[in-house]
Amino acid sequence: MSALSERPWLAWAPPVLVAVLVVAALQVGRSDPGVGDEVAGGSPAAGSGAETATAGGPALTVDPVDTTPTTGFAQREPTLPAEPFAYGTELPAHVDDGAVGGPPHQPLSALDTARAAPVTDDGATLGRVLFYDVNLSVNRTVRCASCHVQVHSFTDPLLFSQGVDGIRTRRNSMSLANARFNASGRFLWDEAAPSLGAQVLMPFVDPFEMGLTEQLLLDRIRERAFYRTLFANAFGDDTVTLERVSSALAQFIRAMVSLDSRYDEGRARVGSPLDEFPNFSPAENEGKELFFTPSIDGGAGCASCDVSEAQLTSPSGLDNNGLDPPTEVFVPPDLGAFEVTGDPADAGRFRVPSLRNVEVTAPYMHDGRLTTLEAVIDHYDAGVQPHENLSRELLDGDGRPLRLGLTGDQKAALVAFLKTLTDDGFLTDERFSEPFRAP
Numbered sequence: 001m002s003a004l005s006e007r008p009w010l011a012w013a014p015p016v017l018v019a020v021l022v023v024a025a026l027q028v029g030r031s032d033p034g035v036g037d038e039v040a041g042g043s044p045a046a047g048s049g050a051e052t053a054t055a056g057g058p059a060l061t062v063d064p065v066d067t068t069p070t071t072g073f074a075q076r077e078p079t080l081p082a083e084p085f086a087y088g089t090e091l092p093a094h095v096d097d098g099a100v101g102g103p104p105h106q107p108l109s110a111l112d113t114a115r116a117a118p119v120t121d122d123g124a125t126l127g128r129v130l131f132y133d134v135n136l137s138v139n140r141t142v143r144c145a146s147c148h149v150q151v152h153s154f155t156d157p158l159l160f161s162q163g164v165d166g167i168r169t170r171r172n173s174m175s176l177a178n179a180r181f182n183a184s185g186r187f188l189w190d191e192a193a194p195s196l197g198a199q200v201l202m203p204f205v206d207p208f209e210m211g212l213t214e215q216l217l218l219d220r221i222r223e224r225a226f227y228r229t230l231f232a233n234a235f236g237d238d239t240v241t242l243e244r245v246s247s248a249l250a251q252f253i254r255a256m257v258s259l260d261s262r263y264d265e266g267r268a269r270v271g272s273p274l275d276e277f278p279n280f281s282p283a284e285n286e287g288k289e290l291f292f293t294p295s296i297d298g299g300a301g302c303a304s305c306d307v308s309e310a311q312l313t314s315p316s317g318l319d320n321n322g323l324d325p326p327t328e329v330f331v332p333p334d335l336g337a338f339e340v341t342g343d344p345a346d347a348g349r350f351r352v353p354s355l356r357n358v359e360v361t362a363p364y365m366h367d368g369r370l371t372t373l374e375a376v377i378d379h380y381d382a383g384v385q386p387h388e389n390l391s392r393e394l395l396d397g398d399g400r401p402l403r404l405g406l407t408g409d410q411k412a413a414l415v416a417f418l419k420t421l422t423d424d425g426f427l428t429d430e431r432f433s434e435p436f437r438a439p
Contacts (some may be wrong), residue, residue: 078435084121085431087255122233127252138211147173153357159368164211172368180254184317200249258426287417304393311355318349319391322384
C-alpha cells in the first residue's frame with residue numbers, strides 16, 4: 001500500500017498541504033473500485049472469506065462470490081396487499097419544539113422534503129418492489145436491500161458492503177431512516193449526491209456495486225410483467241423511465257419515518273425533554289440529561305451536533321469529529337467531503353448520521369471502526385484527536401480537543417439513553433419489508 005495511508009500526521013496537517021499531497025491520487029481514487037458509499041452489499045450467494053487485492057492500485061477487500069444467478073429467488077414475484085399500504089405519516093408534536101441544549105434549528109416539519117415531493121401509496125409500493133428486486137444487478141445477486149437491512153434500520157451490519165464482484169465498498173452503509181428530513185438535501189457520507197432522487201440511481205450503474213447501465217436497468221424492469229401494473233398505478237401509465245424509477249425509490253425511502261420509540265412515548269407525556277420521563281429508568285433519565293446538557297455545564301453536549309428531538313444530523317450537515325485517518329486498507333486516505341468539493345476546509349468532514357435506532361446500526365463511523373456504543377462514548381469522552389477542521393463543538397476553551405471526563409456510570413447512562421431511541425415497530429413494519437417471499 002502507499003505510504004500516504006500510513007501517515008497519522010494527515011489528521012492534523014494544514015489542509016493546503018493535504019490537498020497538494022493527495023489531489024493527484026484522488027483523480028484516480030474517485031474512479032477506483034470501492035469508492036461507492038451506499039447501496040451495494042452482500043448477496044444470497046456471497047462467501048465470507050476475505051482477500052486483499054493490491055496490484056495496480058488501492059488495496060481492496062474482495063470476497064469470493066458465486067456469481068451464478070440465484071434463479072429461484074430472481075424468478076419470484078412480489079406478494080402485495082390488494083389495497084396498497086398507507087405510507088402517509090403524521091409527525092408527533094414534540095419534534096417541532098425548539099432546540100434544547102443545542103443551536104437553534106427549524107421545526108422538523110419545515111425540513112420535510114415530502115412536502116415538495118409527496119409520497120403516494122402506489123409510488124412507495126413500486127419503490128418497495130424496486131428496492132428488493134435482486135434482478136436489478138448485473139448478475140442478479142445484489143439489490144438495494146442487500147446492504148440496507150430493515151432490522152438494522154436500513155444499514156448494513158457488515159463493516160463494508162459487498163458488490164456484484166465481491167469487492168467491498170469504501171465506507172460503511174448509512175441508515176435510510178428519516179432521510180426525508182435531510183436539511184442539506186445532499187446524501188452519502190461526503191454529500192456527493194445532490195439529491196435523494198439522484199442518489200437512488202447511483203448504485204445501479206456503479207460497476208462495482210450493482211453493475212448495470214441505465215439502459216440495462218430499464219430493460220430488466222420491463223422484462224417483468226408485474227411492473228407494468230405497478231408503474232401504471234403509480235404514474236398513470238406503464239411507461240418505464242429513469243425519472244420514474246428515481247421517483248418511486250425516493251418515495252419509498254421518504255416514507256421511512258422512525259419516530260415511535262420509547263423516547264417519543266415518554267416525550268409525549270411531559271412538557272420538555274429536560275423533564276424526567278415517567279417511562280424511563282433512573283439511568284435512562286440521567287443519560288438523557290447528559291445528552292441535552294452542554295459540556296460547558298457538565299453534560300456531554302451531544303445535542304449540539306445531533307440536533308432536534310428527532311436526533312438528526314448537525315446544522316452544518318458535515319462535521320469533523322476527530323477520528324484518526326485510516327492506516328490500512330485504502331489509499332488514498334479518506335478525506336471525506338474534500339474529495340467532492342476540493343475545499344481544504346472540508347478535509348476530514350463527513351455527514352453526521354441520525355441517532356435514531358443507533359442501538360442496531362453498528363458498526364459506527366464512516367469506516368465502521370467502532371463496533372459498540374460504549375466505544376463511541378469513549379471516543380467522544382477522551383479520544384477526539386486534533387485536526388485542522390475539527391468541529392468547534394469538540395474544542396475546549398483553549399482550542400484543544402474536548403475532554404469530557406465522564407465517569408463509568410455516566411457512560412453507561414448515556415448508552416442506556418441512546419437505546420431508548422430504538423423504534424421496534426419501524427424495524428419490523430410490514431410496509432418496508434421483503435415483498436418477494438417464498439411461495
